[in-house]
Amino acid sequence: MEEVERKPEELVQLKGYRDGLRVIIDREAPLSQIERAVVKRLERLGDFIAGSSIILDVGERALSDDDIRRLQKILERRFDVTIGRIVTTSTKTRRLADVLRIPAVEEIRIVGEEVGVEREPPFANARLVKGTLRAGQEERFLEGSLIIVGDVNPGADVIASGDIIVLGALRGRAFAGALGDQSAVIIALNFDPIQIRIADCMNVRPENERRRKRLKAEIARIEGDRIVVREFKGFENA
Numbered sequence: 509m510e511e512v513e514r515k516p517e518e519l520v521q522l523k524g525y526r527d528g529l530r531v532i533i534d535r536e537a538p539l540s541q542i543e544r545a546v547v548k549r550l551e552r553l554g555d556f557i558a559g560s561s562i563i564l565d566v567g568e569r570a571l572s573d574d575d576i577r578r579l580q581k582i583l584e585r586r587f588d589v590t591i592g593r594i595v596t597t598s599t600k601t602r603r604l605a606d607v608l609r610i611p612a613v614e615e616i617r618i619v620g621e622e623v624g625v626e627r628e629p630p631f632a633n634a635r636l637v638k639g640t641l642r643a644g645q646e647e648r649f650l651e652g653s654l655i656i657v658g659d660v661n662p663g664a665d666v667i668a669s670g671d672i673i674v675l676g677a678l679r680g681r682a683f684a685g686a687l688g689d690q691s692a693v694i695i696a697l698n699f700d701p702i703q704i705r706i707a708d709c710m711n712v713r714p715e716n717e718r719r720r721k722r723l724k725a726e727i728a729r730i731e732g733d734r735i736v737v738r739e740f741k742g743f744e745n746a
Contacts, residue, residue, distance in 0.1 A: 519545035522553075522687045524650030524669045528592065529557065529687075531567040539575055543582055550587050552708055553686060556648065557666050561592030570598040576608060633670070641666065641680065650686060662702055671695070681705075690730050696738050699726035704735060711735045 514534075519542055521532040531549075533542050550557065564579065571579075583589040593604045594612040605612035622700075633652030641647060643663025647654060653670035664680035666672050669687040671694070678696035685692030685707040692706050703712045709730050725740040 513541060514545075515547040516545035517688070520549045522549055524652070524687060525563070528561065528563055529563050529650055530563040530595070532567075533569070535567050535569050539578070543578065546579070547586060550583075550589070552688070553703070554683070556646075556665065556686070558685065561590045563593045563595060564591050565595040566598070566601060567595075568597045570600045571593040571596075571604065573604050573607070576601075576604060576610070580608075635668075636648055641678070643680075660696075660701075660740060668692075692729075694728040695725060697725045699728070699737060704728055706730050709733070709735050711737075 515538065521530075523530045523532060531546065533546070537545075562583070568693050576591075576592050579591055580591055583591060594601065594610055595614075596602055596605075596612055597614050602612040602614070634655055635647075635649045635652070636655045636657065637647050638657045640658040641656065641660045641664035644662055644669070646665040647656065648665075648667040650667075650669045652668065653673065654666055654668040655673045655675070656666060656674045659676040660674055660678045660680040660682065662667055665683070666674070667683040667686050669685065669689060669692075671692050672682045672684045674682070674694075674696040676696070678694070678700075678701045679700035680701065681703040682694050682701055683705040684694045690705050690707040690709075694701075694704055694706065701713065704711065705717045706712075706728065707730065711728075711734075726737050727740040728735050728737045730736075740743070
């Protein structure tokens with residue numbers, strides 16, 4: 509019987525936890541579909557996950573040695589990402605992971621620990637960063653929103669699973685809604701970024717073009733299928 513292809517979002521969930529990015533796979537779908545869904549979901553994140561490790565959550569699914577090795581190869585070769593830990597209730601999966609020298613644990617998840625695409629009140633879960641981010645610096649927070657008290661200079665990156673608020677000049681790159689939250693916003697007092705991205709939508713400033721300095725804060729959000737930048741008039745209107 510021919511496999512019925514499901515949407516990548518149905519097969520693979522991406523969640524930000526205190527211990528890092530988790531890739532949570534469907535418990536029953538064929539591994540061939542899971543592998544394709546992993547590639548599609550991670551491709552949307554861009555290159556900011558390169559060099560990091562993820563937590564692979566397979567639940568009760570029993571993976572074979574070959575299954576784990578194939579997933580390892582996809583992550584390492586396509587995205588330069590390693591499996592730092594496997595979360596599973598399967599004794600077989602834990603035993604094989606141990607042979608491959610990948611830590612594997614059976615974990616009881618605490619309600620409220622995960623951060624997905626559900627919206628929370630502004631700053632309900634946010635990281636505050638004080639100081640200017642300079643070229644080559646990156647601030648990444650996949651558990652919620654980022655508030656930067658300072659400037660984000662060209663060559664600096666800010667990445668968050670929620671909103672990004674810059675209480676200064678945004679001249680570098682900002683990636684909000686990094687785990688797929690299309691309702692995330694980017695706000696800056698002086699909005700002049702090289703590149704902004706919200707979920708799957710991206711805007712790039714044309715080379716050598718500079719926007720004139722604005723006297724009021726601006727907000728970027730997805731409207732329809734594109735990012736629109738408007739004057740920021742407060743969170744009740746955001």
